[in-house]
Amino acid sequence: MDGGRKNHGLTVVSLADSPGSSIFDLPVQSKNTTIFLSNLPPSEKIRGQNAANDLDTAAGEASFLVFSGGTGCNAICSAFSNACYVMPVSDDGGSSSEIIRVLGGPSVGDIRSRLVRLIPSAPLSSPLDAIRCLLAYRLPSQVSERDARDEWRDIVEGRSSMWKGVPNDRKETIRGFLVYFESELLKRAHKNFNFRNGSIGNYFLAAAQGFFRSLPSAIFLFSSITNSQATILPAIVTNHTVTIAAELEDGQKLVGQCEISHPVAQVEPTFFVDDLDAPISPVDGLGELISPRQNIMFEPHSKGKYERLPARISRLYYINGYGMEIHPSPNADVLANLASRDVLVYSCGSLWTSIIPCLALRGVAGAIARSSSLRAKVLLLNVENDRETDGYTAVDYIQFVQSSSPNSPILIGLMHTRAIVRTLNSNYSMQAYGLGGANTTYPVSAFITDLIYLKNTRVSVDVERITASVLFS
8 A cells, every 4th residue: 555645745645456355256347437526526634622732644654544425525535545434324215115125124225326426447348347337227117017027037037138258167156146036036926016216236236245144244245246355334223123213393203214215206097007906915904004105216316306304403313113213233233343443434325314314323422532542533514504403504404402401592592503523422221220320522623623524615714613612611
């Protein structure tokens, strides 16, 4: 790994070639990739007064732990040469929603998106490029269900042109899991799985998770086949569906990521005309709950236009299948990485449905605040707000200041929603007995030491207020 160097006052980071996988040795481009920071949009950095020691070492020598979702960080993840990504498993939009509806299990869409993004660059028409195209492919959405199903069958039976260029050993490995996915759907044929807008990579990853009964094992398989050296950790390790809910300031509750972030209009029943001819399963009507189809047609680019929430989000939490609030434990590897990495990054992206689900877990706050290895804890501010953060300023992203009683004024006149610090200072542990029931409230600087934002950001940034001791103290 080449160290950082100065080029006309700008840091230049050289990324070494990705090493070949010990399992599958596919060729990648044999050249160094150099990132010139001068090519990135102009940005500003704010440091807290009590921030950790400055990172004087080259960027390439630091190790990063990045909390992110599946879309917002994809454009910048190549800038991190030694990174571990923590990602939520609560997305219920797009083809993930249909997989969850029929098969259950954790959401794999965000993780698949990052895995595909981190596949090493390779020449066009090379075996690795062919694998990337296959796993990144989405079945068409503007066709009938029957046409989408027929294209899926061509793929799973090995006849599709999508297999062109994929080596036979990789083809049969991937196809074997797609066949397993198909067999699981056939067991639940009465649920009428909809292949429209379906991601082949999602199907492969979901099949591997179901086969191994382990999402980390499925991630390892995906990384091995694609020569990816990425370290991706699901925020929660589970074989069950994970659901988040948001409580608004007016008391309303929204259930599910799509309902919070990008609700999609329900499809009219006549949309599924083909289903009318399907035979009725003997299971139907005998007590089995078949959830309705929803959000299957959602695509990330549709988030640009949104309907405002009726009130701001007050908090985000996890619920079980009965709608009761639960407090899950995080992936143990997340806590281990918080104790060993150099820099923690809260990535740009959907604040409440991508970043906060990684933080609203038992023990995460203490692991961040007490880590002896983290030299900086950096928030990458979004360039603009979305439905979740409509009207937010940079201060709102950082700090939720809680008043001493429900009816007293908010301290120092700060606005109501201060997402990250309020979330981390919430108590996600089981109620303890005796003196152990006391909660620890950490200052902002325990969680965020730096704020980085683009100069042309549409989010208001009050530098003086953010650097004041009331925030970074």
